[in-house]
Structures are given as structure tokens and as C-alpha cells.
Amino acid sequence: MWPNNALIDLFKAEIQKAWSFPILEIAVGLIAFTTIANIHVLLNISTQTGLLASFSILISDSFFDSLYSQMLFLSIFCGVLVSLSFARDYEQGFMQTLLSSPVSRSVVFLVKFFAVILPLTILTWVMTTSIVFLNFYSGSSVMVVIEKALWALPVIFIALMFCGGFAAFISLSLKRTIPSVLTVVLAGFSIWYISTVTSDVVGNIANYFILTPFPVPLIALSRVFGRVVTPFISLGDFEYVLPTWVFWVLSVFYALVFLVPVYVYFTRRFEIRE
Amino acid sequence: MTANILGEFEGVVKRFKEIGALNGLTFKIYKGVNGLIGPNGAGKTTTIRLSLGLIKPDTGSATLLGFDCWKQSLDLRQRIGILYEKPAFYDHLSGLDHLKLMAKLKKLSDPLGESKQVLKLVDFDNEAQYRRISGYSAGMRQRLGLAHALLGQPELIILDEPTSNLDPLGRAQVIELLNTLKKRGFSFLISSHILSELEKVCDHVILMNGGIAVRQGMLASLLSEVPSGIFRIKVHPNEPIVDLLKQEESVKSVTPVENYLIVITYNAHKFQQRLPFLVARANAFLEEVKMEGNDLESLFKIAVAQGDKR
Numbered sequence: 001m002w003p004n005n006a007l008i009d010l011f012k013a014e015i016q017k018a019w020s021f022p023i024l025e026i027a028v029g030l031i032a033f034t035t036i037a038n039i040h041v042l043l044n045i046s047t048q049t050g051l052l053a054s055f056s057i058l059i060s061d062s063f064f065d066s067l068y069s070q071m072l073f074l075s076i077f078c079g080v081l082v083s084l085s086f087a088r089d090y091e092q093g094f095m096q097t098l099l100s101s102p103v104s105r106s107v108v109f110l111v112k113f114f115a116v117i118l119p120l121t122i123l124t125w126v127m128t129t130s131i132v133f134l135n136f137y138s139g140s141s142v143m144v145v146i147e148k149a150l151w152a153l154p155v156i157f158i159a160l161m162f163c164g165g166f167a168a169f170i171s172l173s174l175k176r177t178i179p180s181v182l183t184v185v186l187a188g189f190s191i192w193y194i195s196t197v198t199s200d201v202v203g204n205i206a207n208y209f210i211l212t213p214f215p216v217p218l219i220a221l222s223r224v225f226g227r228v229v230t231p232f233i234s235l236g237d238f239e240y241v242l243p244t245w246v247f248w249v250l251s252v253f254y255a256l257v258f259l260v261p262v263y264v265y266f267t268r269r270f271e272i273r274e
Numbered sequence: 275m276t277a278n279i280l281g282e283f284e285g286v287v288k289r290f291k292e293i294g295a296l297n298g299l300t301f302k303i304y305k306g307v308n309g310l311i312g313p314n315g316a317g318k319t320t321t322i323r324l325s326l327g328l329i330k331p332d333t334g335s336a337t338l339l340g341f342d343c344w345k346q347s348l349d350l351r352q353r354i355g356i357l358y359e360k361p362a363f364y365d366h367l368s369g370l371d372h373l374k375l376m377a378k379l380k381k382l383s384d385p386l387g388e389s390k391q392v393l394k395l396v397d398f399d400n401e402a403q404y405r406r407i408s409g410y411s412a413g414m415r416q417r418l419g420l421a422h423a424l425l426g427q428p429e430l431i432i433l434d435e436p437t438s439n440l441d442p443l444g445r446a447q448v449i450e451l452l453n454t455l456k457k458r459g460f461s462f463l464i465s466s467h468i469l470s471e472l473e474k475v476c477d478h479v480i481l482m483n484g485g486i487a488v489r490q491g492m493l494a495s496l497l498s499e500v501p502s503g504i505f506r507i508k509v510h511p512n513e514p515i516v517d518l519l520k521q522e523e524s525v526k527s528v529t530p531v532e533n534y535l536i537v538i539t540y541n542a543h544k545f546q547q548r549l550p551f552l553v554a555r556a557n558a559f560l561e562e563v564k565m566e567g568n569d570l571e572s573l574f575k576i577a578v579a580q581g582d583k584r
């Protein structure tokens with residue numbers, strides 16, 4: 001079914017609703033802040049050492065590091081937006097209006113979900129890619145610039161699908177705005193904490209099994225492009241032992257692990273009870 | 275008669291954890307105006323949600339316009355108009371834009387024209403239709419919700435408390451509008467507990483209590499069946515006099531409904547003579563005595579009282 005005019009209008013209305021003041025402003029501000037903070041640190045290092053050339057190297061190496069450091073707030077922000085979209089609509093009775101209109105439940109779910117995920121992906125991608133263009137100005141090759149910019153898009157998308165799916169799962173189970181938002185924030189923070197701050201056994205185990213939706217698609221892409229990306233999260237020996245297809249499968253797995261169950265629940269069993 | 279049937283509920287049961295919201299609800303909806311009447315918590319809203327496929331019945335079957343309410347809900351929603359107790363909209367859009375979007379989702383041929391038309395019907399064709407919905411008053415939201423329900427000339431229009439949030443003038447207007455639409459051949463299922471209003475529009479009523487339909491039928495014939503000699507009394511305190519009344523030979527039954535007692539008598543005259551004496555004996559204070567007449571309110575109270583006895 002090719003989306004008709006009405007569905008495009010519905011999608012537009014959902015985007016306007018999800019990104020109404022002050023959400024968009026907060027998102028732009030936060031992403032800009034983390035992006036600039038990263039560049040600033042690099043500039044400091046390179047000017048102190050007096051080697052402007054090292055700026056180029058540092059930026060080139062740290063592009064995905066910088067993106068990764070944003071994943072803490074991005075995953076939390078994404079989760080909060082998805083929770084607001086589902087749980088608040090349920091509480092305020094608008095979910096009831098949507099599900100009573102002649103639109104299938106699948107459409108309602110997908111429209112609401114992607115009205116958050118797509119703009120956030122694009123926003124993050126545009127703003128972090130600005131680092132790549134700084135990279136270009138500092139003398140790097142065009143191919144490196146384009147390659148990194150291209151990689152960033154699916155990596156961000158898959159990571160946000162993972163976080164958004166989790167948030168949809170939580171908010172449609174709890175059906176309450178504040179508990180859902182709190183749960184998502186806490187979960188996002190603990191995932192980040194376990195996988196980056198702790199470097200002991202717990203952190204590694206967490207990385208291996210569930211907490212690597214971000215580096216996994218990156219490794220998959222780097223295998224295809226024939227380049228090896230230095231993993232900023234240690235995947236240990238696994239990164240070198242596992243074949244490429246495992247990383248593709250894992251990427252799809254991360255994107256859909258929460259989304260598919262919550263989609264099935266929403267379209268088959270979900271009820272409006274208040 | 276079957277050609278006139280728009281919908282049918284057969285032994286519908288729905289439980290929320292331990293609470294049975296619907297306990298074997300059976301009724302029919304006919305062409306014309308159907309009133310769904312019941313006290314708070316009777317299950318009216320649950321029934322309406324179930325009709326729109328928002329709730330799945332545990333057992334029993336619910337069909338409207340020949341479609342199963344849960345399994346064929348999408349087809350059904352295409353043909354039904356709905357106004358909920360608390361209407362919700364895209365608050366960042368204007369009233370007109372919201373209606374236009376809903377008209378497009380309903381696949382109407384002229385979304386703008388039809389939106390303007392229903393806005394005119396509900397007396398909302400002023401400049402407010404171009405303002406954002408977030409700034410609307412409760413009454414304006416109610417009117418917009420009503421306009422939404424009328425969009426696309428649905429075969430059945432379901433209204434949950436359509437006159438709540440409206441001032442007396444607005445209520446009268448809505449009742450008048452419903453009467454006009456009824457003459458044009460629209461069919462309604464209206465839930466309400468403002469019975470004096472429903473009385474003016476309903477052809478057919480379904481009296482609900484405790485998740486079942488206690489009485490149903492044509493309003494006129496139900497009203498003609500209201501027996502005489504039924505009293506509604508308000509006594510304080512309530513308990514001691516109930517026992518005394520039950521021992522009276524002129525009294526057939528006593529049922530507490532809300533803070534009243536519904537007393538069905540064999541002999542109205544005798545009962546009226548005895549009542550002051552009984553009140554004095556119970557050491558109670560008589561606040562109100564009213565003989566029930568043949569209006570919807572009495573019918574409702576009696577039906578609830580009889581329903582409780584079963």
C-alpha cells in the first residue's frame with residue numbers, strides 16, 4: 001500500500017505534535033552542545049601541542065567517539081519522546097481518538113513511532129556530520145568524509161530504533177507518562193553507565209550481550225567497506241572472531257528486539273481502558 | 275423488523291481483573307435514536323469502547339452494521355461516527371484543520387467542504403474554527419467533537435454523554451440538532467444520564483445497570499408500563515426504616531437506590547397514611563416523598579430497583 005495523501009498528512013500532524021515547542025529547541029541545543037564540546041576538546045589538544053595537523057587526525061579518529069558520547073543523552077531523549085508520544089496520548093485520550101478513526105492499528109503505531117525516530121535520526125546525523133566537514137577542511141580526503149557521513153546514518157538509525165522500541169514497550173505496558181519517562185531515563189543511564197564507565201567483567205558481559213546496539217552496525221559497515229574501525233567499546237575477541245553476517249544479524253536484532261513484540265501487542269491485544 | 279436492526283450485543287462479558295464491567299450484556303440497536311441509560315459505573319463507556327473495537331470482549335458477540343466489533347473494527351470505524359466523554363484532538367491544529375485531516379482519513383471526497391458543513395451543523399462556523407484547539411473551552415471542544423462525529427454522514431453515530439460540558443442553552447441546541455438529524459434519517463446510540471433530555475429524542479431505550487441491560491424497548495411502550503403506586507422517599511437515617519417498611523402489608527418491595535428508597539406498594543393510599551407513623555417509630559427524619567410518574571427517570575429508577583432484586 002503506497003501511503004496516500006491522508007497518511008502523509010497524519011504523519012505530518014504527528015511530527016508537529018511530537019516536535020512542538022520546546023522539544024525541537026531542546027534537541028537542537030543539546031546535540032549542538034555535545035558536538036561543539038567534542039570539537040573544543042580536540043582543538044585544545046592540538047593547539048597545546050602546537051601541531052595543527054594533529055587536529056585532523058584527532059577529528060578523523062574521534063568522529064564516532066563523539067557520536068558515541070552523545071548516545072547517552074540521545075538514547076534517553078529518544079526514549080522520553082517516544083514515551084511522551086505513546087503514554088501521554090493514552091492518558092489524555094488522544095490514543096482513543098486515533099484508534100477510533102478509520103486507520104489500522106499498524107498505521108497508528110508506525111506513524112507515531114517514526115514521527116519521533118526519523119526526525120531525531122536526521123537531526124543527529126546532520127549535526128554530527130558537521131564534524132566530518134571540519135575534518136574535510138583540515139585536509140582529509142573527500143572519500144573519508146563521504147564514507148564517514150554515510151556510515152553515521154544507519155548507525156544512528158539502528159541505535160535509535162533500539163532505544164525507541166524499548167521506550168514504546170515500557171510506555172505501552174505502564175500506560176502512564178511519568179513512570180514511563182522515569183523508567184526510560186533510568187534504563188538509558190544504567191545502560192550507558194554499565195557499558196562505558198565500568199570496565200570490569202560486568203561491563204564486558206553487558207557489552208557482549210545486550211548493550212552494543214551502537215558499535216555493532218558500525219563494525220558491520222566497516223567490514224563491508226573493508227576498513228577496520230577501532231572499537232571504542234571493547235567487544236574483545238568477538239570483534240575479530242565473529243563473521244560479518246553475525247554483525248548484520250545483530251544489527252537487525254537490535255533494531256527490532258523491542259519493536260516487533262510491542263508492535264504485535266499493540267496491533268493484536270492493546271485495549272483502551274480509561 | 276430485522277431490516278431495522280443496526281446492531282446486536284449477545285451475552286457480552288468483559289472483566290477488568292476482578293471487576294466485571296459487562297456481565298452478559300444483550301441488547302439490539304435499531305434505526306433511529308437509541309438511548310443507553312444507566313447510573314455511573316453501569317458500563318456505558320465500556321460498551322461504547324467495545325463497539326469501536328478498542329476493547330475485546332471476553333465472551334459473547336458484538337456486531338454493528340453487520341460487522342464484528344473486534345475483528346472487523348476497521349470496516350466498522352469507516353461507517354461510524356463517535357464522540358467520547360472527553361473528546362481529544364490534535365491540539366496544535368485549528369478546529370477546521372483537525373476536521374479536514376479526519377475527513378481525509380475517512381476518505382471523504384471533499385474534506386474541506388464536508389468539514390465546513392458539519393461545523394455549520396453544530397453552530398461552530400465562526401472565526402474560532404481557525405484558532406488552535408489548545409485554546410478552546412470545554413464547550414467548544416464538545417461541539418468540535420460532535421462535528422467530528424457527524425463527519426461523512428455515518429450510518430450510526432455513537433455519542434457518549436454528548437451534552438456534558440455544555441451550558442443549558444448549548445444542551446437545548448444539541449437536543450434540537452439531534453431531533454433535526456433524526457428526521458433526516460441519521461441513527462444514534464446515545465449514552466447519558468440526563469434523562470429529561472434523552473426523553474425528547476429517544477425512540478428506543480436500553481436501561482443498563484451492573485453491566486447488563488435491565489430493560490429495553492420502545493420508549494413509549496416502556497413508559498406506558500410504569501406501574502402506579504411507586505414512591506421515592508428520602509429518609510435520614512435510612513437503615514431502621516427499611517425493616518419497618520418491609521413488614522408493612524401495603525408495601526411490596528423496598529430498594530435503596532443511591533440515597534433514596536424506592537418503595538413499590540400494593541396500596542398507595544394506605545402507604546401514604548402509614549408513612550409518617552413509621553418514620554416516627556424509626557426515630558428518623560423524612561426529607562422527601564415523591565410518587566413516581568411515567569417519565570424516563572422513574573422508569574430508570576424502577577428498572578434499577580427491579581434489576582437489583584433479581
Ligand SMILES: Nc1ncnc2c1ncn2[C@@H]1O[C@H](COP(=O)(O)OP(=O)(O)OP(=O)(O)O)[C@@H](O)[C@H]1O
Nearest residue numbers: 273274290293295313314315316317318319320321
Ligand atoms: N480500566 C479499568 N479497570 C478496572 N475497572 C474498570 C476499568 N474501566 C472501567 N472499569 C469498571 O467497569 C465498570 C463500568 O465502567 P464504565 O466506565 O463503562 O461506566 P459508565 O457507565 O460509563 O459510567 P459513567 O456514567 O460514570 O461514565 C465500572 O464499575 C468501572 O469501575
Ligand SMILES: [Mg+2]
Nearest residue numbers: 318319320359
Ligand atoms: Mg462513561
